[in-house]
Amino acid sequence: AQSVAQPEDQVNVAEGNPLTVKCTYSVSGNPYLFWYVQYPNRGLQFLLKYITGDNLVKGSYGFEAEFNKSQTSFHLKKPSALVSDSALYFCAGNDYKLSFGAGTTVTVRA
């Protein structure tokens, strides 16, 4: 079985600063990991995925994520955050059916 956890309920950063949203996973076998973003009153939008290959995965809207097998982590990153990045972010793992973390609310202040 595969599960993911997001240790932070909220992340607050200033615009222009780096943004990191943390995710850890537990899995038996190869992990399949995803990041989604949810804007208010909207459905979830796919940002990026890790299946195999390079540990640094690039996705939509300038986001990237680093897969770290030794730390069982898949943190989402953006070098320079924008106010428009303020949203709810979900890490997810796919063990036949997507399992989601509890979500992290990101607030980027101007």
Added chain:
Amino acid sequence: NAGVTQTPKFRILKIGQSMTLQCTQDMNHNYMYWYRQDPGMGLKLIYYSVGAGITDKGEVPNGYNVSRSTTEDFPLRLELAAPSQTSVYFCASTPERTSNYGYTFGSGTRLTVV
């Protein structure tokens, strides 16, 4: 493409009433899912389907039923609404079970049971 369409967007039910949440996708995806989203709890899987005529329970199926008579449609039925079913419901689809596809989500149905 419309993607995944959910109706209605909002609904208020009285305790004991029943309703059907509609979900339709036009991408010819085999796999479809129903999730509920509660604050601070992430998304919990209610039911899923791997193709027309095939459905199975997820993590939190009690109080719900589904059917999948066509590839396009995957309605979720609440028979006797309870306050615990107040939530936001999302339908999602993906073309196949292999794990390298992201899911496409609908915009959600916000349900309140009073």
